[in-house]
Amino acid sequence: MPDGGAVTRHTLRQQIADALRDEILAGRLLPGREFTVRTIAEQYGVSATPVREALVDLSAQGLLDSDQHRGFRVHRFSLADFRGMVEARSLLEDGVFRKLEQTLSERPGPGAGRLSAPTALLTAVRRRAQEAARAARAGDVAILIGYDLRFWRELSALGDNRYVSEFLDRMRVKAWVFAVPFLREEAQAYRWLWSGHEELVDAVAAGDTAGIRTLIEQYNTHLLTWADELAHRADRQTAGGLAPCPGDSGGPGGSCDGGARGAPGRGARGGAAG
Structure with a gap:
């Protein structure tokens, strides 16, 4: 039988990773946003270990970038x-x-x-x-x-x-x-x-x-x-000299460092994600 503490930690690790991924998908954590293990641990009221493991998991999935001096940052896709x-x-x-x-x-x-x-x-x-x-x-x-x-x-x-x-x-x-x-x-x-x-x-x-x-x-x-x-x-x-990306004029955002600056209009069957 696996150790109960290990099971609990793994479950918590997954819950934190899922919660942060949902925050990123919802646009509440915009590309370029930086945070530390300590910040997330305090936010969720948990220890640092499952948080660090969750952030490493999200980094492996390509959603976060890791900087040993500054913590983690939401990846900016071009x-x-x-x-x-x-x-x-x-x-x-x-x-x-x-x-x-x-x-x-x-x-x-x-x-x-x-x-x-x-x-x-x-x-x-x-x-x-x-x-x-x-x-x-x-x-x-x-x-x-x-x-x-x-x-x-x-x-x-x-x-x-x-x-x-x-x-x-x-x-x-x-x-x-x-x-x-x-x-x-x-x-x-x-x-x-x-x-x-x-x-x-x-x-x-x-x-x-x-x-x-x-x-x-x-x-x-x-x-x-x-x-x-x-x-x-x-x-x-x-x-036209307008703001270059979503979020550039007010906050840590913008995910268009490949040249995109806005969202076009499409027909009802048009598609832009998913």
């Missing part, structure tokens, strides 16, 4: 980072679905060429899709982020490869971290948040692998188009 995340996801997702299509084409009998998923799993994913799409249409970013991440995690479980699912989840978290500072300054976020979750679930339920790939390709194309628009807006704002 526009180039964001593009790289989207492209990496696109390449991996394309490979996953190509493999799935090959497997289905080799399936004998009535099930040939059809994707089958457990009813309970699809029901859960559909619920998440409905909530995520509703939040996106309403521009409710705080609600959307949680449902969007859960939606993609559960959908990724269909691929039956834990390593792929974990990698894709980390890319989505980082993409949201990049996008949140822009979302906080966008008055009409609903105009460009992606809301195609339900359509994607319908394609999965129908076993339409070609439709699934088309929707995901469209989604990733929207993200890269948004990135281009961020760069164009950055150029316009720089030429």
